[in-house]
Amino acid sequence: MLRGLDIRDMLIIDRLELAFQPGLNVLTGETGAGKSILLDALGFVLGWRGRAELVRQGADQGEVVAEFDLSPGHAARAVLEEAGLPVADTLLLRRVNTVDGRKTAWVNDRRCSGEVLRALSDTLVELHGQHDDRGLLNPRGHRALLDDFAGNAEALTATRAAWTAMGRARRQVEATQAALDAVRAEEEFLRHAVRELDDLDPQPGEEADLDARRRAMQGAERIRDDVARALSLLGVEGAEGAMGDALRWLEGVSDRADGRLDAPLAALGRAMVELGEAESGVAACLDALDFNPAELEQAEERLFAIRALARKHDVAPDDLSAFADTLRDKLAALDAGDADLASQQSDLRAAEAAYDEAADALSARRASAAAGLDRAVMAELAPLKMERAEFRTVIDAADPGPEGRDGVAFSVATNPGAPAGPLNKIASGGELSRFLLALKVCLSGDDSRRTMIFDEIDRGVGGATADAVGRRLAQLAQNGQVLVVTHSPQVAARGAHHWQVQKKIADGITLSSVLPLDAEARVDEIARMVAGDTITEEARAAARALLRA
Structure with missing residues (x-):
């Protein structure tokens, strides 16, 4: 609910503070006094598009502050939370317009964009007038209005859920089909590659082992002859035999050498032991260097085959085994894909049937509610002296969507036999105002959370018709807040709170003021x-x- 409006240096207002109340608030005054300026100022702070030049002549900048009360659960709270703005029971909107055209806005003392202001305004204020394209005259909102009248919240929830489920099932089918198509395009390659990989069966780490074995065998081939020669020189035909002969000759004469050969004999004994160990080590090395040349050839062939296959598939040799598993998975998916696709297509058909059922039920509710709305509006038109007019809620087929497949538009004919058409195309100014009021009375429901503004909606009517307009405005204001700019005494008399807009000229400057009465x-x-x-x-x-x- 709008609690206050503070305007400074806007158009012909220098300073104005208004405190609005619940119920029906009426603003009256002579033509040209500035009543529409108040709506311009309110629209400015709410981010609506309006006049380009708003700053009062001679001022550097204009400013408007609006204060709203937010009840628990008010839709504006969600907008504030999404925008990361402070949320409280009181909402302060402030917007400044400099003389050079720059506009700056604050919400609860935090800077914000015009987009956020407009999102908030949709939850705070509802404007109705002869040139209103934000409310009942906007055909894009007629379906939602009919759903509100019909109480279709539960049916809408079911239809949205069915639409979501159908979309999910369709995306799954499309993804599976695309995957199958992609795999089928490379099926021949996959089968050949898997067969090639299975035949070779490369293992992680095998390439490094083969390379090490190949290097070892190549090295052995180069040094084996030298090792064999060395072994022959160490054996009985070489050093071992010569040292054995020397040892036997010395042992034969040692008892006659007065002990001078004891140390040499001991050294020779130790040397024979070390020589034996050396001979054994060289023999073992020679055995290790002994290999089958065919084994080297086989190792090289497998090593080169693994490396060639890795290059072919652009993977590391150690990743060939995992790569083969990936290709097998693709083939398995291809083999099982048709069955999966058939199952998913069956799920999609079931989801489509569920959506059709929900959308049909919603359409039936809308058709029934449309007839009820037409009767309700026609009943309201009679006291407004439009008993000869006709109002129809037209439901046409529309593209399927989360809210069904119905297009809804309000159509009117001002006289019997006259062609029907959209509200804003057929009705004249006064007729349009009464159509809008009748519609609003029928569609109002619980609108206590938004301030409704009617801008000269009684234009062109008077007498009993104006009285009927006033009574319906008062009815709308019973559980909320309505602001009406009016020239009708019958409407003004129905107000719970009354302000008079005055225009005065002081020192050659025209200023507008508003007085509570x-x-x-x-x-x-x-x-x-x-x-x-x-x-x-x-x-x-x-x-x-x-x-x-």
């Missing part, structure tokens, strides 16, 4: 609206009669 001042203002500039006692009596009615 007490009981006596209301009588004079309504009398002025009845009689014109000269207020007579008869006009006052008529005004009092209207206020008592």
Whole structure:
């Protein structure tokens, strides 16, 4: 609910503070006094598109501050949370317009964009007037209005859920089909590659082992002859035999050498032991260097085959085994894909049937509610002196979507036999205002969370018709807040709170002001609206009669 509006240096307002109340708030005044300026200022702080030049002449900048009360669960709270703005029971909007055209906005003292302001305004204020393209005149919102009237929340939830499930099933089928198509395009390659990999059966780490074995065998081939020669020189035909002969000769004469050969004999004994160990080590090395040349050839062939296959598939040799598993998985998916696809297609058909059922049920509810809405609007039009007019809710087929497959538009014919058409194309100014009011009365429901504004919606009507307009505005305001700009005394008399917009000229400067009216001042203002500039006692009596009615 709008609590206050503070305007500074905007158009012909220098400073204005207004405190609005629940119920029906009426603003009256002479033509040109500045009533529409208040709506321009409110639209400015809410981020609506409007006049390009708003700053009062002579001022550096203009400013508007609007204060709203937010009830628990108010839709504006979700907008604030999504925008990362402070959330409280009181919402302060402030917007500044400099003389060079720059606009800056704050929400609860935090800078914000015009987009956020407009998102908030959709939850805070509902404007209705002859040039309103944001409310009932916008055909894009007619389906939602019909659903609200019909109480279709549960049916809408079911239809949205069915649409989501159908979309999910369709995407799954499309993804599976695309995957199968892609695999089928390379099926011949896959089968050949898997067969080639299976025949070779490369193992992780095998390439490194083969390379090491190949290098070892190649090295052995180069050194084996030298090792064999060395072994022959160490054996009985070489060093071992010569040292054995020397040892036997020395041992034969040692008893006659007075002990001088004891140390050499001991050294030779140790040397024979070391020589034996050396001979054994060289023999073992020679055995290790002994290999079958065919084994080297086989190792080289397998090593080169693994490396060639790795290059062919652009993977590391150690990754060939995992790569083969990947290709096998693709082939397995291809082999099982047709069965999976058939199952998913069956699920899709079931999801489509569920959506059709939900959408059909929603369409049936809308058709039934449309007839009820038409009767309700027609009943409201009679007291508004439009009993000859016709109102129809037209439901046409539309592209399927999360909210069904119905297009909804409100159509009117102002006279029997006249062609029907959209509200904003067929009705004249006064007729349009009454159509809008009748619709709003029928569609209002619980609108207590948004402030409804009617801008001269009573234009072109008077007498009993204007009285009927006033009664319906008061009815709409019973559980919420309605602001109405009016020239009708019958409408003004229905207000719970009354403000008079005045224009004055001081020092050659035109300024507009707004005064709250007490009981006596209301009588004079309504009398002025009845009689014109000269207020007579008869006009006052008529005004009092209207206020008592």
